[in-house]
Amino acid sequence: MRREVLGIARSEGNTTPLQDRVARLFEAWREDVYRYLLTLGLYPPRAQETTQEVFLRLYVVLRRNQNIENPRAWVFRVAHNLGLKTRSEESWEQPFDPAIEDRIATGLTPEKSLLQRERALRFHRAVESLSERQKRCLFLRLEGLRYAEIGAVLGISASTVGEFMRRAIAKLRASNE
Amino acid sequence: MNNFETGHPADGDLLGYLDGELQGRDVKRMEDHLAACWQCRAELQELQRTIAECVQYRKTVNSSLPEPPEPWFDIYRRFDQAGTLRTPVMVRLWNVFRPIVVRPQPWAAAAVLALAVWAAVDHFRHEAEPAPAKPAPAAAIVRVPLSQTEASPAPAPQTPRADTPRRDIEQAPTPGDELRVLAVLHRLGADLGEPVEVTRGSKRVLVAGIGVAPHLQRQIEQELEGMPRVIVHFSEPAAVIPPPVAGIPGAVGRRTDLAALESQMETHLGGRTAYEEFASDVLDTSDAAMSRVHALHRLAEQFPPEVESKMTRAERALLTGLRLEHAAALQNVSAALNARAMPVLSLLGGQPPQQQAPAPAPSWQAAAEQLFQEARNMESLLGAMLGGAATNLSAEDLPVRILSSLAAVHAYAQFQTGTDPPAGMTSMPSGHTGQGRPKRAPHRASKSIE
Numbered sequence A: 001m002r003r004e005v006l007g008i009a010r011s012e013g014n015t016t017p018l019q020d021r022v023a024r025l026f027e028a029w030r031e032d033v034y035r036y037l038l039t040l041g042l043y044p045p046r047a048q049e050t051t052q053e054v055f056l057r058l059y060v061v062l063r064r065n066q067n068i069e070n071p072r073a074w075v076f077r078v079a080h081n082l083g084l085k086t087r088s089e090e091s092w093e094q095p096f097d098p099a100i101e102d103r104i105a106t107g108l109t110p111e112k113s114l115l116q117r118e119r120a121l122r123f124h125r126a127v128e129s130l131s132e133r134q135k136r137c138l139f140l141r142l143e144g145l146r147y148a149e150i151g152a153v154l155g156i157s158a159s160t161v162g163e164f165m166r167r168a169i170a171k172l173r174a175s176n177e
Numbered sequence B: 001m002n003n004f005e006t007g008h009p010a011d012g013d014l015l016g017y018l019d020g021e022l023q024g025r026d027v028k029r030m031e032d033h034l035a036a037c038w039q040c041r042a043e044l045q046e047l048q049r050t051i052a053e054c055v056q057y058r059k060t061v062n063s064s065l066p067e068p069p070e071p072w073f074d075i076y077r078r079f080d081q082a083g084t085l086r087t088p089v090m091v092r093l094w095n096v097f098r099p100i101v102v103r104p105q106p107w108a109a110a111a112v113l114a115l116a117v118w119a120a121v122d123h124f125r126h127e128a129e130p131a132p133a134k135p136a137p138a139a140a141i142v143r144v145p146l147s148q149t150e151a152s153p154a155p156a157p158q159t160p161r162a163d164t165p166r167r168d169i170e171q172a173p174t175p176g177d178e179l180r181v182l183a184v185l186h187r188l189g190a191d192l193g194e195p196v197e198v199t200r201g202s203k204r205v206l207v208a209g210i211g212v213a214p215h216l217q218r219q220i221e222q223e224l225e226g227m228p229r230v231i232v233h234f235s236e237p238a239a240v241i242p243p244p245v246a247g248i249p250g251a252v253g254r255r256t257d258l259a260a261l262e263s264q265m266e267t268h269l270g271g272r273t274a275y276e277e278f279a280s281d282v283l284d285t286s287d288a289a290m291s292r293v294h295a296l297h298r299l300a301e302q303f304p305p306e307v308e309s310k311m312t313r314a315e316r317a318l319l320t321g322l323r324l325e326h327a328a329a330l331q332n333v334s335a336a337l338n339a340r341a342m343p344v345l346s347l348l349g350g351q352p353p354q355q356q357a358p359a360p361a362p363s364w365q366a367a368a369e370q371l372f373q374e375a376r377n378m379e380s381l382l383g384a385m386l387g388g389a390a391t392n393l394s395a396e397d398l399p400v401r402i403l404s405s406l407a408a409v410h411a412y413a414q415f416q417t418g419t420d421p422p423a424g425m426t427s428m429p430s431g432h433t434g435q436g437r438p439k440r441a442p443h444r445a446s447k448s449i450e
C-alpha cells in the first residue's frame, strides 16, 4: 500500500535532492561495486544484494548530515567490510571463482589475437601470484582509492599500502619482461 | 622519502609521485630530480605502462565476470525503508568494540552483531512471549519483517500468537535445551563467526540471526524444527553505520621506532616480501585463533559452573565435547602461531619465555575468561607490531610482550584441552580481568590500543 503511494509520489517528482544524488551514485557505481565484490569471492546473488545494501547505508549516513569526504572511497570501504562478513557467513563454501584464466584462454575477453591473449594470461597469472593484501591494494587502487583510503579499508597504514603497491607493480612489470 | 641527493629515488617513491602520494617538499625534490634525470623519467614511463596494463586488466576481468543475476532494485522505493531503520544501538555497540578491532575481523563483527541481535531479541521476546494462559507451540519458526525488528516501537509480531493453548508444555527451557541448540549450530558450522545468537529466555530458547545466508537459515530452521521450546528468528541486516574512521591510520606516518622495528624484521626475514608474508600469516592465524577463543568464551558465559553442575550427565558430556573441539582447534592454531612468530621475535631480542603455567582458575569457565582477556591482549599487540595499530608500548618492549602473550594464550589453550582443572588449584581472586597475564613486564600497562 504504502509503496504504491510512494511510487505515485515519485512519479510526481516528489523526491529529495539527497535521494536523487544517492540514486545517481548508485546507478553510476553499482556495477563497479558488484564486480569488486565478485573478486572478493562473493557469489553473484550475494554480491548484488550486498551492493544494494551499501547504497542504502550511504543514504542513511548522508541523511544524518554525516560528512563523507569521498563517497566513492566510503562505498568501497563499506562494500569491502560487508563483503567479508557475507563471505565469512558462507565460509564452508568455496569462494566464487570466475575462472578468468579459462575465459581469457578461450577468447571470451576483449583480447582476440593469440599474442594479446598470451600477454593477458601472463598478466593474470602475475596478479594471481600477488599476496592477498597486495591484490586488495591493487584492486582498490584501480577503483580510484588513494593510499590512505585503501589503508582505511584494509586496516593498515598508508605507508604500508604504498609498500604493497610498489611490490605489486614491480611483480606485474616483471611479468612482461 | 629517502634523500636521493646522491642517487635516484626508489621506485616506490616514483610510484608515490605518480599516485600523488608524496608530500609537499618531496614533490618539489622529485620534480627537480626528474627534470635533471632522463633515467628516472624513462623509469616513470615504464611505471605508467604497467599502470596502463593494470587498467586494461581490470577491463579484462570485468568482462569475464557474470552480470548481476537480477535487475537492480528501484532504490527510490527502498529509501523509505532505509529511513525507518533505527541504528543507534549498532553505532553504540561499534564504539564499544572499536578499540579492540585493529583490522577487519570476522569474529569481532560477529560479536557486534550478536550483541545487536541480542538487543533486538530482547525487545522481540518481550513482544513474542505469550501470556501464561496462551503458550506458544513447541517450536515456532518466526520471520519478522525487517521494519518490525529494527523499528521501535514495533507492532507485535503476528506469528507466535496464533496458536493453540497447551498447558502441558509450559515449562521453562533448561540449559540443556540451549546446549542442544548450540550443538546443532556447531554441526552446521554456524558457531564460528556467525551472526547467530542463542538466548535462553524464561519460556523459550531464542535463536536469532541477522543477515544469515538464506540457505543456512533454512538449514538451521530444519534442524531446530523438532525441538521443544525453541524459537528461530531471522532478520535482515539493519543499516549498520560502519564505524567512522577517526583519523585515517597511518596517515600521519608510522612512529619511527615502530618503523625501525619493521625494517629489523624485514632484515631478519630476508626482505620486504618475506616480511609481508610473515605479517599476513601471523595476523590471519591470530584471527583464526580469535574465532575459537570467542566460541569458548561464549560457552563459558552461557554455562557457568553452577549451571553446568545441574545439567544431566549426557548434557555435560555434550558441553565438554563442544568445548574440547574448540579447545583442540585453538591449540593447533596457537601452536602454528607460535611456530611462525617465535623465531622472528626471539631474534628481535625477545627472550622465549619459560612455559607459563596458567594462573590458578577454579573452573574451565574462569580459565576461558582468562584466555579471552589474554587473547585480546595478544590481538592488540600483534596489531600494533604488524598491523599498523596505535600502541603506547615502545618498539623495544613489543617483541617481549608478544612472546609472553603468545605463550600465555598457548598455555591457556592447552589448559582448556584438559578435562579438569589441575589439582591444587585454589580459588582465583575476584575480578578476572588481567589475572592470567604473564608475570613479566608489570610496569607498563598492557593496554596497548584499548
Ligand SMILES: [Zn+2]
Pocket (backbone or CB within 6 Å): B007, B008, B009, B033, B037, B038, B039, B040, B041
Ligand atoms: Zn634519477
